[in-house]
Amino acid sequence: MDLGLKDKVAVVCASSRGLGYACAWELANEGAKVVICSRSEENIKAAAEQIEKETGSQTVGVAADVSTQEAAEFVVGTAVENFGTVNILVNNAGGPPPGPFEAHDDAAWLAAFELNLLSAVRFSRAVAAPMRAAGGGRIINITSIAVKQPVDGLILSNAVRAGVVGLAKTLANELACDRILVNNVCPGFIETDRSVSLLKNRAESQGKTYDKVLEALCAGIPLGRMGKPAELAALVAFLASERAGYITGATIQVDGGLLRALM
Numbered sequence: 001m002d003l004g005l006k007d008k009v010a011v012v013c014a015s016s017r018g019l020g021y022a023c024a025w026e027l028a029n030e031g032a033k034v035v036i037c038s039r040s041e042e043n044i045k046a047a048a049e050q051i052e053k054e055t056g057s058q059t060v061g062v063a064a065d066v067s068t069q070e071a072a073e074f075v076v077g078t079a080v081e082n083f084g085t086v087n088i089l090v091n092n093a094g095g096p097p098p099g100p101f102e103a104h105d106d107a108a109w110l111a112a113f114e115l116n117l118l119s120a121v122r123f124s125r126a127v128a129a130p131m132r133a134a135g136g137g138r139i140i141n142i143t144s145i146a147v148k149q150p151v152d153g154l155i156l157s158n159a160v161r162a163g164v165v166g167l168a169k170t171l172a173n174e175l176a177c178d179r180i181l182v183n184n185v186c187p188g189f190i191e192t193d194r195s196v197s198l199l200k201n202r203a204e205s206q207g208k209t210y211d212k213v214l215e216a217l218c219a220g221i222p223l224g225r226m227g228k229p230a231e232l233a234a235l236v237a238f239l240a241s242e243r244a245g246y247i248t249g250a251t252i253q254v255d256g257g258l259l260r261a262l263m
Helices: 018-031 041-055 071-083 104-134 155-178 195-206 211-220 230-238
Strands: 009-012 033-038 059-063 087-093 135-140 180-187 253-255
Touching: 009 018, 009 071, 018 033, 018 041, 018 087, 018 230, 033 041, 033 071, 041 195, 059 071, 071 104, 087 104, 087 195, 104 135, 104 155, 104 180, 104 211, 135 155, 135 230, 155 180, 155 211, 180 230, 230 253
Parallel strands: 009 033, 009 087, 033 059, 087 135, 135 180, 180 253
Antiparallel strands: none
């Protein structure tokens, strides 16, 4: 299937590793020119070189902390400067720390808000003008299964990421007239550094081995395993494509059947 992504310009946030890297790689492999960012200049440069080497698509890596006010204008500006426009934005950020309600003070809540909600607001704002000028675009937010089914011990993520879904649904309506489509992708338990770290924390708190906690987790997933980053990235690439031209305002989980709800 030709996704029509050749020579499109994509910005992928928090993409030196994990889900962000997988999405950037997939878009580049479909022919898109990609700008990626992360806080570590060394890591993001290495990631950009690897993606370009493996896919043959032009890839630019810049150091930026997506939780800061300056990041969106800088990263999007880099894309426009290098490639002339932005057609695709993948909003992504690492998750806030785990812990129960009582463990988090106001500073922790504000940091989570800046990292996971306000970053999506700022990057979406920054790409709106170039996307309008290009005749349309795609904004795809990587959130979490927690927006549909809260995860125990992740109250910051459960609360703040839900705001991204409200933002996206509203933007989908407001920007439809400009042919800018806005959707959310909700990973369940995908095998990333963060998921492994969370499971290790759970194992430690429960006095169990990592393997036992992983086994119990996978027993609750109908497909019986954690997902692979590439499996989520394939959906992101499809939503970014011309083939997904009638999908906007949707929130789609990639979770191996973990979600039990009907919607």
